[in-house]
Amino acid sequence: MKRNSDISVRTIERLALYRRLLRDLSGRGEVHIFSHQLAELANNTSAQVRRDLMLTGYTGTPRKGYEIKELIERISAHLDLDGEPKIALVGIGNLGRAILSYFSYQQPTLKIVAAFDTDENKTNRVIGGCRCHHLRDFAEVVKKEGITLGIITVPAQGAQEVADTMTAAGISGILNFAPVPLRVPDNVCTDRIDITTALEKVAYFTKFNQKNIGN
Amino acid sequence: MKRNSDISVRTIERLALYRRLLRDLSGRGEVHIFSHQLAELANNTSAQVRRDLMLTGYTGTPRKGYEIKELIERISAHLDLDGEPKIALVGIGNLGRAILSYFSYQQPTLKIVAAFDTDENKTNRVIGGCRCHHLRDFAEVVKKEGITLGIITVPAQGAQEVADTMTAAGISGILNFAPVPLRVPDNVCTDRIDITTALEKVAYFTKFNQKNIGN
């Protein structure tokens, strides 16, 4: 039962970005937008934008471009396929706290509903509107709350173990901030955000006066 | 004078990852490694690893593979082209603090030497071994310290203004954590780390049982 997405990772990234930009525009009263305008905001080309939007099936008109609200709807129909997933975060350090407060403010369609740590001093509290539990209760809380995604913000040494705990509890998608790739079963999706590598990348390409590596 | 790197962004990312993995291995006494072993650690294929390492010019031997220390040297020769750049961070919120303490611990070749904020309560302190200044002193400190890279960890609304301050002060590379692409001159390199998009990506591909989108 391994259906594959017909849309590539790169395209999904861009669609998510377009949606955020469009929501912002919509918030300030804009109604229509042309592909070249959206391209300018997203730092890419109009051809790329049109190609991406093609996949949503929504079609604009030559004279007015795209209707912003409708476009947001169409993108969302692809991105939020089956409802709003619930998320658990493990590792209530500086970074974990930063992410908790970040997501409590601007709440997109994604909700962090529980946080975990092994340090008793950090548990049984509420941070950024999110209850903090001891990691030993992970499986139980995940089951009760219907959580499907996990965020790992523990140090590198602990990351794999947390990932194992997560997959054992039935989590099917993991966003990993630890600087080490995770070994997980085939049916679990992972992505890693690697701050050090990102900096090294910028440091490298800066030397070549090369712009916009990524966005 | 716009020389371009002969190595792609993707490859640089992987080389940086390899280097970290290799340093770790070296730290625990490993001496040699085969391409398929490194591939396993990095979640990719042996052909990919060999193709990437080709670019460093270092060549392994069939029976022993690659000499780890030498390989680290070779990768570093490409990644750290002209010395260790100094970095400034702007935005001493949760995320800023997280990054400061993260980089003070595990210090790679990159050093955050100054932090900035507009909130007087956050300045004139030392966090993670890094002195915190008021943003109004940015240009001055950058000049005095010889800072070339910047990290933006302010909210979305303030990001572009900070980027302008940075480029005005002569910063030539920016890592941006605000969820909005920056407009900068052509000679300034930027990359963006977008936590929300990363989560949306994982949420999306999880539905397709699709593994390892990235790493």
Place this chain on the structure above:
DNA sequence: TATTGTCTGTGAAATAATTCACATTGTGAA
């Protein structure tokens, strides 16, 4: 010293992603 098996380095092939370029379309103005 000869043999064996495994791993490297790399052209060539395959696949993926982006850009080009243009026929088509819808709208505002005359």
Place this chain on the structure above:
DNA sequence: TTCACAATGTGAATTATTTCACAGACAATA
């Protein structure tokens, strides 16, 4: 109405990236 224009949607071409697959190399073994 009709015209002219500016923007869309999309095949086709281009460019980038990954994978295949195999000749050559080299250490261990006998």
